[in-house]
Amino acid sequence: MVVIDSQSEDTILRARGPLQFKCLLETTDASHMHKVIKGAFESLQTQVKSESCVLTVCNSPIFIWPNQSFNATPKEITPETPCEDLLQWIQTDEQEITGKRSAKKKSKKTSTANVINLRLMMEVTTKGGPLSAPVLSRTVRTSHFLSLTLPMDCVIRTTSICTIKDAFKRLMEALSHQLSEMEKVMLQHMKGMTLLVPEPLHFLLPEPKGLVTVVYPAGVPDSQLETQRKELHKQFELPDDQPFFRRANAYHFPNEPYKDGYLRSPHLVLTNPSLDDGKVYLVQGIYSYHHYMQDHMDDNGWGCAYRSLQTICSWFQQQGYTEKPVPTHKEIQQALVDVGDKQKSFVGSRQWIGSIEVQVVLNQLLGVTSKIMFVSQGSELGSKGRELANHFLTEGTPIMIGGGVLAHTILGVAWSEMTGQIRYLILDPHYTGAEDIQVITDKGWCGWKGPDFWDQTAYYNLCLPQRPKVI
Structure with a gap:
């Protein structure tokens, strides 16, 4: 068990999901590659801000379209609903065993009920408009197709009085910001045609700083990221004689079991x-x-x-x-x-x-x-x-x-x-x-x-x- 912070009434919203990064390179020229990669991230930014973006509350029937003037289902979920009320709709393991559900009754909050997990998804169908037959064309040329999955993982902390509308607005801003950070990491660590997957990690810093998200290049060991860690220590005014931003320090959310089976603290x-x-x-x-x-x-x-x-x-x-x-x-x-x-x-x-x-x-x-x-x-x-x-x-x-x-x-x-x-x-x-x-x-x-x-x-x-x- 991990104590999130001293404010036990706070609720954490965590949105995770894959976004497909794809780009077509006509040459291996560095400036051309940077331009194409930037264009691919701009496309992803547009995708996240589109009406097709949908977030679902895990283990619940709740779907929310944050970019559609806040469209949500079930209808009981309104823009002014307090964030912590989402907890009422989440199916627990105990409820699965007994078959009982308390959607209309507030459940007792515990240390593991402070995190609301959300799944980031994109609708693949479009609404309305005439249907047309596809047109195919064939062009012969040499190019390089790059494709990888971006593991989006955003976290925001809300108070008991925060509404769903305000919280999801902040969450979408966090997703957009994380894409920008991923773009920086990918361009900074690009070697030739090799792209490193950006890896978002969350760190719990001493109060009042709280949870902070940092994007690292996957596969690059901590020993090669010391310069970035020093900059983070300076940014957050942390002492430079102990680690705060090594991968082993990444925050372990209380609703996730440890895979090795040992009890923690x-x-x-x-x-x-x-x-x-x-x-x-x-x-x-x-x-x-x-x-x-x-x-x-x-x-x-x-x-x-x-x-x-x-x-x-x-x-x-x-x-x-x-x-x-x-x-x-x-x-x-x-x-x-x-x-x-x-x-x-x-x-x-x-x-x-x-x-x-x-x-x-x-x-x-x-x-x-x-x-x-x-x-x-x-x-x-x-x-x-x-x-x-x-x-x-x-x-x-x-x-x-x-x-x-x-x-x-x-x-x-x-x-x-x-x-x-x-x-x-x-x-x-x-x-x-x-x-x-x-x-x-x-x-x-x-x-x-x-x-x-x-x-x-x-x-x-x-x-x-x-x-x-x-x-």
Whole structure:
């Protein structure tokens, strides 16, 4: 689950659909190609602004012709209908199972009901006018025909008082603007007769900026787009020491499942503890929950530190600091062998690792440095509130903590500087069940724990990964 922004009453309209880009080149002269490509985009602009353009609300009976003085069906949909009322017409999975539909009754809004998906289409039939027989002619000449599909993907955010007429006007302007951006990208990255498909991506920036759409050339790696990212950081007044516009940072809409099957950031559904004069300091960004028995791997009883390390690696991957996949147990073991920390026989074994090994692997595989915090006994962890709060405030990365034979992931602290009270947000890698967020949060596998959670006499090491300073 991802929080869209602090304004929970807002509704996001997202329009997607293919537009066919086609052009005929008589020569391969660069100036001629630029002229023809510009003409093809002008034709697409005309198409989007024509009366043939139609948007349908996915999983509903609603069709809207925004360029026909706002023609819509069903007739209950009028230009003055509030945007959020479209939610009433959307068929949910639960309604499909029960056969029930509540078009006349407002459904309860949840975090997944804030996005209204629209399908962009074009009518292929024309209204009225006399029919005529086709006339065919044949001309023999050499030319080059270029054709590709433009993946239009536009997003606007509306408030509860915004009408459909106003929202769809903004949406059509966004579609037109996106075509202009696609034209720029295609011309900028054109090499000979090869055209790169423009790829629109959405990024959620710190408030009040919100969702921003950027068009990148598909197939061009992030490493070659640093200049464009620097310009975007300057444009939106963002710090230049962390990535905001890498592809891995693209916003994941809450109504779309993750294909890899891992739960993302389960702590977001929890209620933060309330302490006298206390503040809450949390992990910054998205991570995957890795725990025992995933990936067809039986590591019950020995793999908790491996799983905590995988969760940390997922954070660096999903924040755009690395494009490397989350390492497997064997890859973690091989990394320790490669740096000389372990013998070759360690690979494929069921031996534990600790926070020092986690530090070594992060540096070896991701180039990430870490600080190690030593705590001689668990009872002293209660006095580490300032250090932990500062870590989540400045670095924002998950922390791996190991002590005795157990390892856990710390995702945040609630700490009162005045009273010294402290609570720890723990993600427990010892969980062996299915990816059921209800069970995981209700049973405390992801939850807030007090100082008594730790073995008061055990020795603990904490690995605090540091955030790289890159765009």
